[in-house]
Amino acid sequence: MDYQAVLDYIREAVEPKFGKGKVADYIPALAGVPGGKFGMAVQLADGRNFKTGDADEAFSIQSISKLFVLQMVMSHFGDMVWTRVGKEPSGDRFNSMIKLEMEHGVPRNPFINPGALATLDLLMSLKGDTKQRIRNYLRYLALNDSVEVDPVVAKSEYEHANLNRAMAHLMKGYNNIHMDVDDLLDTYCYQCAMAMSCVDLARAGLPLAMGGYSALHDASIISTSQAKRINAVMLTCGTYDSVGSFAYRVGIPAKSGVGGGILAVVPGKMAVCVWAPELDTFGNSYVGTAALEMFTSLTHTSIF
Ligand code: GLU
DSSP states (O other): OOHHHHHHHHHHHTGGGTTSSEEOOSSHHHHTSOTTOOEEEEEETTSOEEEEETTTSOEEOTTHHHHHHHHHHHHHHGGGGGGTSOOSOOSSOTTOOHHHHHTTTOOSOTTSHHHHHHHHHHHHTSSSOHHHHHHHHHHHHHTOTTOEEOHHHHHHHHHTOHHHHHHHHHHHHTTOOOSOHHHHHHHHHHHHTEEEOHHHHHHHHHHHHTTTEETTTTEESSOHHHHHHHHHHHHHHTTGGGHHHHHHHTOSOEEEOTTSEEEEEETTTEEEEEEOOEEOTTSSBHHHHHHHHHHHHHHTOOOO
16 A cells, blocks of 8 residues: 555645634634644554655644543553543533533543543542653653643643633542642643644554554553553544544544544554644544545545
């Protein structure tokens, strides 16, 4: 398969789709990102990688960070995480609180905001600086020591985090948050504001594609069973409240973020990351979803 030709073809084929989505603006610092950006990168298990467009440009990973924090938490705490958060799609927006009270402060899954807050709360119970831990982990996974937080995005997000703060307090009322809410929010905004490129993220996603092992790192990053389970949660909960149509169109596990990135995994083969900042009404990259749909069709890599 000529992956370079496929990526270059997709970059041209998505051109007419720009201007139909909308860059996230509920976090003011994200509103200024140019909507016309497009990058895509593929990382194969054998170490080969391919890229097109703005694939080397760092963008705000936002909710994609939830995937890596879950990975860290599962490495440290194993299945204990599932006592704090469920593994069912929510059917609601990523920042919805509607079920949280009815379900006694236990969020549906680790990829909606309350679930990510509960997961991070568990990580913060470990000794040491959680921000540094997250940054170092992302640097290691991406094999890139210049991976860094965007402090402007982190600050902007923290200043506009009223809904996330409300969720954290509600969960604290149900004893499902143990940390100080301000510290938790500060760390959450930090993880979401990490800036990485498609190339970085495709590398970081390789262990999930390869049963936890990455030849690039020559290490097992997570266990095979954890990779299997995280992929399942990505497939069923990773793309907001349009997981069904995303699976229908794209057909591989993926995690999206409101920065316009989507990291997807072809089990046994590769990780693919796309970035295009204009979002659909659910919060997934509009052009990015179309690009991944083309990718899995052209390369026959849907798992279905
Ligand atoms: N930091 C964003 C928020 O909490 C993450 C949302 C996302 O990317 O889904 O709203």
